[in-house]
Amino acid sequence: MKTLEALEFDNRFARLGDDFSTAIQPKPIENPKLVVVSEAAMALLDLDVAEAQRPEFTEIFSGHKLWDTADSRAMVYSGHQFGSYNPRLGDGRGLLLGEVINDKGEHWDLHLKGAGMTPYSRMGDGRAVLRSSIREFLASEALYALGIPSSRALCVTGSTTEVIRERVETGAMLLRLAQSHIRFGHFEYFYYTQRNDLLEKLGQHVLEAHYPKCLEQPDPYAAFFREVVERNAELIAYWQAYGFCHGVMNTDNMSILGITFDFGPYAFLDDFDAHFICNHSDYSGRYSYSNQVPIAHWNLAALAQALTPRVPVETLKGILELFLPLYEAHYQALMRRRLGLMTEQAADKELIERLLSLMQGSAVDYSLFFRRLGDEVPEQAIAALRNDFVDLAGFDEWSRQYLSRTEQEGGDQPARQERMHAVNPLYVLRNYLAQQAIEQAEAGNYEEVRQLHKVLTRPFEEQPGNDRFAQRPPDWGKHLEISCSS
Secondary structure (H helix, E strand, O other): OEOHHHOEEOOOOHHHOOOOEEEOOOOOOOOOEEEEEOHHHHHHOOEOHHHHHOHHHHHHOOOOOOOOOOOOEEEOOOEEEOOEEEOOOOOOOEEEEEEEEOOOOOEEEEEEEOOOOOOOOOOOOOOEEHHHHHHHHHHHHHHHHHOOOEOEEEEEEEEEEEEEOOOEEEEEEEEEEEOOOOEHHHHHHHHHOOOHHHHHHHHHHHHHHHOHHHHHOOOHHHHHHHHHHHHHHHHHHHHHHOOEEOOOOOHHHOEOOOOEOOOOOOEEOOEOOOOOOOEOOOOOOOOOHHHHHHHHHHHHHHHHHHOOOOOOHHHHHHHHOOHHHHHHHHHHHHHHHHOOOOOOOOOHHHHHHHHHHHHOOOOOEHHHHHHHHOOOOHHHHHHHHHHHOOOHHHHHHHHHHHHHHHHHHOOOHHHHHHHHHOOOOOOOOOHHHHHHHHHHHHOOOOHHHHHHHHHHOOOOOOOOOOHHHHOOOOHHHHOOOEOOOO
């Protein structure tokens, strides 16, 4: 394992030049304290976990120090925000410190959020607050533990720096890891400014650095777009299957790697509600849970538009048409696994849709339903869950169909329980759990954040003594207002 000083940098994106980013140093936060750290994320950089106890660790990730071989840059991009094109966005409060190469030869971006003003801060102050930094840290690591593609989070550093949002809060910095921070909006920026030479340069960088196998294809850019479509189809299927709501699916928040990216007012479903809106600022419900599939398709179309200088429109349209069938196949497979079904049958889609329809309006806890369904033999599990539903006759009919399916597949209960518990989490990052941890952290107590993070790293395993993290939320916890403010 390595020390901080032993990290090796290869800053490929920085070498693209000033047309793609602006060199700028982080602005330190005052009296930094380490709030929480992910040992799993440290391992991606081959960092010894003991390094987190060094003063230098906190100093680096609060903007007070930087490696000599790092090349701190603010990236420029644009994007469609709530459906409207914004011609110039960029890293308004984050900096790409550099790219670290680990022992596997992987490149990992070190991106420091809350690092101060940049040329792209617009009307902002370039800072992040403690609550938003904790929320992104917890979500990144929780999604990873669930098997959902995501950016990662190394640590959160708090401070006494005052930051004004709806109220006076304290500033913080989060160190985010991803193998690329390039977004759909990067391609849009050079396309809409009609700088095709730079669009080509960006495309070549992405192909060489992240999609080298596409260079072996007759049309590398078409192959790249197909990869992005396929990855996003799988990603959104995971979101829908596990009840994750992103909240701000702007094209500048969509990664070209097909990972969950840029966490704001996200939420996991508590009670199932297909129309759930997690972003208090999303007045029209554009980014509601049920809209995430069509919005992902819309965003991919926006990326396709930016690729038209290199790929024929008809080719792009043909690739884009793959998204919905691919999504549906991934989603159905995930939901069958959550129901404990090992085989595929033609009636499965109707079985799944009917269950969700019965859940709607019944205040059925989405995550715990699937977990409890695997706790006992099917008949007993169904009987225990029945009273959660409003339409009892409808649920009884669904139960008969489900029990018929389980009988056809056979197998014993221990194997079924093991199979279902391996994909149905007992512990989910609910907003009220995050809020409780944030409130304690704002008072200077970081133990709840650390404990919650620890529990969420093993979401499928029952952890004695942590029952409080596996409970249905109180009523107040289902109605927290989460906005884009950070």
